[in-house]
Amino acid sequence: MSLDLFTAFHSEHLWLKFTPEDLAKATAMSKECSPNGSQYQGLLNAISSICLLQWLNITYPNINNFQWEFDHFNLLSIWEFVNGTSFMINNNSSRLILLPQESQDLTEFNIPQEWVDIPRFCGDYFLPVHVDLDNNWLRFWGFSSHEKIKKYASYNDNFAEYSLSEYFVERDLSLLFIFEKYALSSQPKCEPLPILSSQEKSNLLLQLNQTNSLTIRIRLNFVQWAAIFSDDIYRQFLYQQCQPISLGAWLNHNFKEAYAQGWQHLRDLVDNFDLITDSPSFPPNGIVMRSGEINLQYIYQIQDEQQLKIAAQRLSVLPPDSIHKHQAIQALDYIMTKSHDDDTRWNAAEGIWRLEPNNPNAGLWCGKRLNFGVDVGGFSFALVIGLLPKSENENSIFFRLYGINDSHTLPHNLKVNIMDENTYIFKQLEARNDDRLLQYKFWGKKGEYFWIQISCGSSQLSEGFII
Incomplete structure (x- = not known):
């Protein structure tokens, strides 16, 4: 990939064009996030990260050790809940947080609180990028620092995020690496958070059960959520809980x-x-009891779908302790193979389940x-x-x-x-x-x-x- 095909410059922003191959790679990376929105969030992060790394390798081939901070499985568990991808610069001395968004509104950008106030994830620099999946473009519109976010950003308690005005975004990305090289930006100051015990974190997980992964982070207060999110074991467990x-x-x-x-x-x-108690009661018309057996001859002769449905309904209410259990299961098995109607087959399957839960046709x-x-x-x-x-x-x-x-x-x-x-x-x-x-x-x-x-x-x- 040549630089002139990969990049384009418009006004003061850096634009990168990605290929179908880049998008396919990003899609593969993010497909293990849950498809309720987290998968799409993962896609935006993956495509932005792939293109940023390609551009850096071309533009700054001598940059010291710019790399993903987390492995694939930890990335997935982060993208499941929080927007943003972290990279380490200069042999892990500084952290850059990439923040993709679909909005074309560049008057401000949002930073999840996790990247600002959790010591383990606290970023030195923050890089917002507008993602246009329809036209295969990324628009990197500058960077800012942790110091500016803490000093100038507004905080939204409802969404646990900071919003920083465009006036505090430096447009020239090359300055980012100059700042880093000569240590011109101060180190972020993150206050330590209270430490919760394993039992406390386990109790919090119970509160988060069955919660949409994109809103799960605001179900707890931030200190509680930070304790879960910053612990790899608990975050991975919660990630697994959110998967379909x-x-x-x-x-x-x-x-x-x-x-x-x-x-x-x-x-x-x-x-x-006692859950399955609402089955309708049907008279045993057509299912004749003779000498302790069920006369099923007429069932095996039925060709009409509606009659098969009625037979399945009537057989399905036979009690599990019935002496006719074996014959009823055989008849219901026959109905399962004969009928093409979903309602009829479900009636038969439920009847088999009541009589013999482990039966394959149940x-x-x-x-x-x-x-x-x-x-x-x-x-x-x-x-x-x-x-x-x-x-x-x-x-x-x-x-x-x-x-x-x-x-x-x-x-x-x-x-x-x-x-x-x-x-x-x-x-x-x-x-x-x-x-x-x-x-x-x-x-x-x-x-x-x-x-x-x-x-x-x-x-x-x-x-x-x-x-």
Whole structure:
């Protein structure tokens, strides 16, 4: 890559043009961040960092040891929660914080508090960059110092960030390296933060469960959050907690990731909460009991899809201790293979699950208890996901949400949004008075993402999944 093809100068700013190969590399770097917004934040940081390093290698080939401060896994856990990428200059003597943004407003730039007030992450210099992904351009519009941020920037407590006016941004990037070479800028002064015990940090992690990763940093006060964020072990653990659950792993009987995030097999969850109690009651018409056996002859002769659905519904309510259990499972297995209707197959699968939870045709059912806390009267919920193969490249998903309280009802103001990976809402559900559950069936292709967002009053929880 030649310098004249890579860079362009416009007014007093440095512009860098990136290639499709650069973008592909950045996309690969950031794809392990969660797709609820953190992945995009990671992409902006990755493409800015890649191009900055390329430009420095061309423009300042003799610069001393300019490099990423963190390895790939630590970078991911930082980008998951906080915008910015740190580089070390001159054999780790100074830290440069790269701060990408999509906004074209260059009157000020925002600096997350983590890069200013946490001693371990405290930056010496801050480099804002405007990213234009549509036209493959980066616009580096100067740099500033820690000293200027602490002296002149305004602080927003709601977003835990500083905002610095353009008047305190030095436009000439070459001065950055002159300042560094001759130590013309004072060293940042970061006050030490209180140290929290491991038990205190573990308790804080419980408060952050099911919180969107882009807002998780403002759920705690800054001292508490800084203790979590600056600890590699706790930050990595929190990063893993924010990643979408892989439903494909469930089909391969790999539940390690799910267990770590509080999921259980439904049969274990049901031991504590009577969840599957709302199946309709159907008279056994057409399922004739004779001499202790079920006459299933008519079921195996059914060709009509609607009749298969009725048969599945009626067989699915057979109690687990029925003497007809074995014959019912065989009939439900037959319906599973015969029917092409999702509702019918789910009725059959749920019936098999009640009779024999480990049966391969029962589908995979897992649940997780969600706590909203005191904001909504201490309400707890059980989120249940059922998974059933639909075709070689598609899976059916059955979502259910139960209330866990004395009346087993959901609060009437509870809302559920089911969203795709671009946060487009393709289904909205809302609880009415005395509703015991909300449920919805849908299907998706393997590798697609979806998100379930649950709102109750001012409280909100979300869970992400990869099909």
